[in-house]
Amino acid sequence: MKSMSYVFIRLGIGISMLGHGLVRIPKLTAFSEGMLKNFKDSLLPNFMLIPFTYALPFVEFLIGFLLILGWQTKNAAVIGGVLMLILIGGTSLIENWGALPSQMIHLLFFVLVYEFNQSNTLALDKSQGSN
Structure with a gap:
């Protein structure tokens, strides 16, 4: 895989994840309540869902931020x-x-980012000498 193609894949999934988190964090309670409503008839209990729904936007944001920087x-x-x-x-x-x-x-894009990491350029990982 060419290095610039990899950068586009890494940035594409990074921007998507950052965006998911970025728009949800300011409306965190409403987002959580909406997720709980969607899962009200599922097998999953609220004691598992509530922490997940509050953490999800921050995890999405962090993943996106790291991928955009090309760090870790x-x-x-x-x-x-x-x-x-x-x-x-x-x-x-x-x-x-x-x-x-x-x-x-x-999921496919995360697999590609992982699998072809040796093509990672324009990234902080490269400046530290690690892949």
Whole structure:
């Protein structure tokens, strides 16, 4: 994979994740309440959901920020991939099949960012001599 192509992939998924977090953080309570409403009939209890719904926007923001900077890129890709698997599981539990393709695409981009990290350029990881 060419280095510039990798930069576009890394920045694309980074901007998406940063944006997800950025728009949700200012309306955190409303976001959490909306998620809880969506999951009210699911198998997941509120004591698990509430902390997750409050943490999710901050995790999304952090993943996006790290990917945009190209710092801790592989770790950000792993955390992003795990997050997508969790979201895919939750989406499946509430049968929200419309959200699944977007989550699967995000997962694919995290896999690409991780797998082709040797092409990582225009990144803080490179200035530190690590991949």
